[in-house]
Amino acid sequence: MKKTKIEETIQLIQELVSIPSPSGNTNEVITYVEKYLAELNVETKRNRKGGLIATLPGKDHTQHRMLTAHVDTLGAMVKEIKPSGRIKIDLIGGFRYNSIEGEYCQIQTTSGKIMTGTILMHQTSVHVYKDAGKAERNQDNMEIRLDEKVHNADEVRHLGIAVGDFVSFDPRVQVLPNGFIKSRHLDDKASVAILLQLIQQIKSEKIELPFTTHFLISNNEEIGYGGNSNITPETVEYLAVDMGAMGDGQSTDEYTVSICVKDASGPYHYELRKRLTQLAEENDIGYKLDIYPFYGSDASAAIRSGHDIVHGLIGPGIDSSHAFERTHKDSIENTAKLLYHYVQSSMVL
Known part of the structure; x- marks a missing residue:
């Protein structure tokens, strides 16, 4: 039976979150996206930072749009190999150590070898450590227990593990019958899947866009500068498609598309927000x-870097961002619908 569009998007999300891609090590997932777009006969190019740009021509070539979503995720690096053979890590991206306690992970060596482990408190065993529950979750107390027969640092180094090796977290993706999607890295691979499906829909329906439109799959957003370059001088509107943050005092939920009016960088463009x-x-x-x-x-990174653009931000609502994330297919659908109508709409001038 042929899958519906939302089923195809959810399958894409599952595939994307299952590809390790912490900021700084995203070649594998970018290659996956590159091949997906090549099968749609969409030409792409990589920028020097390793991001991917696809361009669909429109009726008007003098004014451009850019839409972006990022494939890089939170992660870590090997900071130190301890005398015990346990591994100290340094975080990549803005999250807290408590959000990865007990998580399965994998370490990729510079030679490409993959080894697995578990991120644990040094003082995990309640039978040994009186302060197991009270000790601070920080870099000094948390470590990787490697799934290898090692007893000291030299044995770990002999396996090929070294300072600077990338650490990725198990996504633990689940799609439930009632429409919920649980996984790490829905920020922002849910939005990447939505953009890829949008491109597929534009191609299959032979839609002629009103303006030449670029799709940037950025790969350094979690560290602040993924989408701040490769913006053509003709670009008027720049729309980031990223997760909507949920919590106390927030209106965002897991069932609608979130339209951001302001974040830590300040207000987004008022006229574009009203148009959305x-x-x-x-x-x-x-x-x-x-x-x-x-x-x-x-x-906001593009604005900070000095580009003269109209900027906006929308995305699916994601619960427990930068931790054990969850959304619902309704939010994915509403985000996809808004983008579908946006790329065919008139431009804010």
């Missing part, structure tokens, strides 16, 4: 306006 809201209302798309207090996007 209008498109949602005209097309019966569930949406929420929201402010993300501790957040930055590829669009």
